[in-house]
Amino acid sequence: MTREFLLVDGYNIIYAWDKLKKALEEESLEIARKKLLDIMSNYQGYKKINVIVVFDAHRVKGNRSIERYNNIDVVFTKEVETADHYIEKVAHLIGRDYRVRVATSDGLEQTIILGKGASRISARELHNEINMMDKDIRKNFIEKIQIDNNRLEGHLDSKVLEWMEKMRRK
Structure with a gap:
């Protein structure tokens, strides 16, 4: 099986998704970033692909920062480097x-990455894919759990x- 990567333009997605844009406006940039990272972490766990979320830090002094958030990589670009x-x-x-797929709605960026051998997925398409994933998880995992008289088992x-049961019988 070929290894697959999804590179996500973090701020582009935050500004494209209403839920994240609302978190940005009503709460903070940090909360919006965390919500995106949580969503992408779930996506990675479901799809079993490598996810790298990239945030611009080109106006911030310093070197590039690469961190691990749950099961995904998060990159803050270095000074004078854009996502x-x-x-x-x-x-x-x-x-x-x-x-390699790149998630961004930046038209110029989509054209450039196609020339680099990657495919593109728009913010809307990624959002739809994640919504379908959520429905599939609910249908195949959450709704299949049968509650038996509200007992632990x-x-x-x-x-x-x-x-x-093995432990009980010992």
Whole structure:
């Protein structure tokens, strides 16, 4: 199976999604970023792909910062480097060996990354994909859990129940 990467232009997505834009306006940039990272972390866990979320820090003094947030990589670009530039560079470097998609609604950026060997997904398309993922998770996991008279075992996975039964019999 070919390894797949999704590079996400963080601020572009925040400003494109109403829920995140509202968090930005009503709460703070930090809260909006965290909400995006939580969403992308869930997405990574479901899709089992490598997710890298990139935020502009080109007006901030200092070097590039790469952090791990749950199961995804988060990049704050270095001084005088835009998220677009970083994404283009990474797409070019890994696009030859891996499947790379870039999530942005920036039309110029979409054109450039196509030339680097990556495919693009717009903010709206990614949002739709995530909504479909949420529906699938609800349908296949959450709604399938049968509650048995509101007892503990009605909420537990069958393997956990089996383990508990073995422990009880010892």
